[in-house]
Amino acid sequence: xxxxxxxxxxxxxxxxxxxxxxxxxxxxxxxxxxxxxxxxxxxxxxxxxxxxxxxxxxxxxxxxxxxxxxxxxxxxxxxxxxxxxxxxxxxxxxxxxxxxxxxxxxxxxxxxxxxxxxxxxxxxxxxxxxxxxxxxxxxxxxxxxxxxxxxxxxxxxxxxxxxxxxxxxxxxxxxxxxxxxxxxxxxxxxxxxxxxxxxxxxxxxxxxxxxxxxxxxxxxxxxxxxxxxxxxxxxxxxxxxxxxxxxxxxxxxxxxxxxxxxxxxxxxxxxxxxxxxxxxxxxxxxxxxxxxxxxxxxxxxxxxx
Amino acid sequence: xxxxxxxxxxxxxxxxxxxxxxxxxxxxxxxxxxxxxxxxxxxxxxxxxxxxxxxxxxxxxxxxxxxxxxxxxxxxxxxxxxxxxxxxxxxxxxxxxxxxxxxxxxxxxxxxxxxxxxxxxxxxxxxxxxxxxxxxxxxxxxxxxxxxxxxxxxxxxxxxxxxxxxxxxxxxxxxxxxxxxxxxxxxxxxxxxxxxxxxxxxxxxxxxxxxxxxxxxxxxxxxxxxxxxxxxxxxxxxxxxxxxxxxxxxxxxxxxxxxxxxxxxxxxxxxxxxxxxxxxxxxxxxxxxxxxxxxxxxxxxxxxx
Numbered sequence: 001x002x003x004x005x006x007x008x009x010x011x012x013x014x015x016x017x018x019x020x021x022x023x024x025x026x027x028x029x030x031x032x033x034x035x036x037x038x039x040x041x042x043x044x045x046x047x048x049x050x051x052x053x054x055x056x057x058x059x060x061x062x063x064x065x066x067x068x069x070x071x072x073x074x075x076x077x078x079x080x081x082x083x084x085x086x087x088x089x090x091x092x093x094x095x096x097x098x099x100x101x102x103x104x105x106x107x108x109x110x111x112x113x114x115x116x117x118x119x120x121x122x123x124x125x126x127x128x129x130x131x132x133x134x135x136x137x138x139x140x141x142x143x144x145x146x147x148x149x150x151x152x153x154x155x156x157x158x159x160x161x162x163x164x165x166x167x168x169x170x171x172x173x174x175x176x177x178x179x180x181x182x183x184x185x186x187x188x189x190x191x192x193x194x195x196x197x198x199x200x201x202x203x204x205x206x207x208x209x210x211x212x213x214x215x216x217x218x219x220x221x222x223x224x225x226x227x228x229x230x231x232x233x234x235x236x237x238x239x240x241x242x243x244x245x246x247x248x249x250x251x252x253x254x255x256x257x258x259x260x261x262x263x264x265x266x267x268x269x270x271x272x273x274x275x276x277x278x279x280x281x282x283x284x285x286x287x288x289x290x291x292x293x294x295x296x297x298x299x300x301x302x303x304x305x
Numbered sequence: 306x307x308x309x310x311x312x313x314x315x316x317x318x319x320x321x322x323x324x325x326x327x328x329x330x331x332x333x334x335x336x337x338x339x340x341x342x343x344x345x346x347x348x349x350x351x352x353x354x355x356x357x358x359x360x361x362x363x364x365x366x367x368x369x370x371x372x373x374x375x376x377x378x379x380x381x382x383x384x385x386x387x388x389x390x391x392x393x394x395x396x397x398x399x400x401x402x403x404x405x406x407x408x409x410x411x412x413x414x415x416x417x418x419x420x421x422x423x424x425x426x427x428x429x430x431x432x433x434x435x436x437x438x439x440x441x442x443x444x445x446x447x448x449x450x451x452x453x454x455x456x457x458x459x460x461x462x463x464x465x466x467x468x469x470x471x472x473x474x475x476x477x478x479x480x481x482x483x484x485x486x487x488x489x490x491x492x493x494x495x496x497x498x499x500x501x502x503x504x505x506x507x508x509x510x511x512x513x514x515x516x517x518x519x520x521x522x523x524x525x526x527x528x529x530x531x532x533x534x535x536x537x538x539x540x541x542x543x544x545x546x547x548x549x550x551x552x553x554x555x556x557x558x559x560x561x562x563x564x565x566x567x568x569x570x571x572x573x574x575x576x577x578x579x580x581x582x583x584x585x586x587x588x589x590x591x592x593x594x595x596x597x598x599x600x601x602x603x604x605x606x607x608x609x610x
Contacts, residue, residue, distance in 0.1 A: 093433050101413045104406035113569045114416040117561040119553035124572045128398050151453050248424035256422040264418045270427045
């Protein structure tokens with residue numbers, strides 16, 4: 001790689017704030033993909049990008065706008081020999097914050113109070129001193145959530161590719177054992193063939209009846225029918241979902257009518273939150289690209305994220 | 306004061322966990338108030354306690370169960386020459402946590418999503434990097450809230466008896482100027498003659514239209530009619546109230562029907578949360594009393610808290 005200003009195509013649309021981010025990173029904007037060395041691509045239209053790449057031999061790097069790349073991994077594009085970077089890690093503050101907001105809302109019974117038009121009997125639990133299982137604890141979001149949880153003196157159980165362990169003692173745990181100990185279970189893992197459907201009837205059965213589930217990762221990590229059953233029967237106390245399967249969750253779906261389920265419409269990282277964070281990532285990666293330095297958020301094609 | 310085990314009356318009821326706390330603190334339980342040196346008193350029945358105290362010349366110290374003592378201050382009992390301690394500071398973690406839960410819920414639009422039965426358009430704001438005015442920042446709850454807010458990189462404006470200042474620069478601010486800068490205003494102050502009705506039409510007018518108000522202190526710090534007006538007209542964005550005036554908030558009150566108002570029924574510190582925290586405080590204060598050491602939570606009769 002050279003120190004010259006890289007020629008960058010932005011797609012599928014040249015949004016002004018993306019253009020500014022590229023210029024801030026000393027990139028030169030090009031309209032013709034055949035002249036591009038790098039592509040900044042937002043959205044999920046991988047077919048259109050694949051068509052461009054077929055005619056763009058000089059493109060050695062593609063920056064995607066999303067942090068979760070399961071849909072891209074399924075396309076097979078990551079195996080094309082180019083460097084692909086996602087925005088993983090760039091949205092950790094936004095999503096980690098939302099995970100904490102949902103956790104506190106469930107423990108403090110806020111959905112129930114929000115729906116009431118009268119002074120209900122007191123209820124709610126403290127987050128302080130509880131045990132929190134963070135699945136995906138090695139990722140940016142998991143790390144950020146753990147940082148935000150630190151002042152609450154919680155016991156963290158960390159789950160990642162290397163298995164699950166008690167963050168305090170280092171002792172390894174099976175998923176079943178971790179689920180049995182956790183007061184709060186937060187799903188912050190990438191969606192892969194290993195995590196798809198990870199939460200089914202057996203996992204809900206292993207959880208405490210007082211435990212709550214928070215999913216800010218991907219809906220398909222959870223078997224939705226099994227979750228409905230677990231919430232309806234009281235096998236777990238409550239769930240808060242920023243992601244669902246199917247997504248968007250259709251009107252009339254049973255999850256909407258469960259009092260112990262809070263659904264937010266994938267707002268952990270809204271477009272307004274996303275833009276400044278992604279702009280910073282693009283600018284930083286362009287500078288690194290020009291300098292031949294390691295890029296942030298490089299996708300491991302074998303893992304799919 | 307002597308090192309002997311103090312003779313303690315518990316009232317109005319001898320709840321088992323209170324008895325355990327007194328015994329843990331090496332207190333000797335007595336049934337007859339005329340034999341007592343100290344009284345541990347829960348609840349708000351100050352007339353009944355006044356009657357006991359009239360016949361209890363040896364009682365030099367009264368431990369109350371509440372952190373907020375505005376109702377007791379109004380009774381005049383604090384001026385009786387005895388040492389009065391409240392539970393101020395003992396519930397800081399519970400109440401500070403609830404204040405953060407309410408703040409995040411408002412910024413993340415959780416009340417709106419909780420009430421929906423369909424996938425709404427995305428909305429919500431991050432707490433990160435916002436400006437938070439904490440009124441009552443010198444108290445235990447204010448201090449704890451500021452600690453919990455620290456990982457969010459917020460700008461704190463601190464308000465106490467000495468006035469308001471920017472916590473970063475130390476620069477003094479008028480209330481009006483602070484309200485104009487704050488994205489989030491948290492009321493964590495004691496209810497006194499100075500703070501009663503502190504928030505009225507002028508204060509809501511001084512706030513940003515995007516700002517949110519959180520009250521976990523006492524309802525009467527806020528002029529409720531003015532708040533209804535400010536929420537209804539969009540003068541402020543939203544409010545979350547754990548305390549109200551009147552309290553309990555009666556069915557049919559306009560606050561119940563405002564979409565941008567979340568009311569929790571004084572659950573920042575539920576009885577279940579309160580018990581272990583108060584027990585620790587009682588035990589600690591009994592040891593200090595026996596040793597002649599300064600007690601925790603001593604009420605300043607002139608201030609009323």
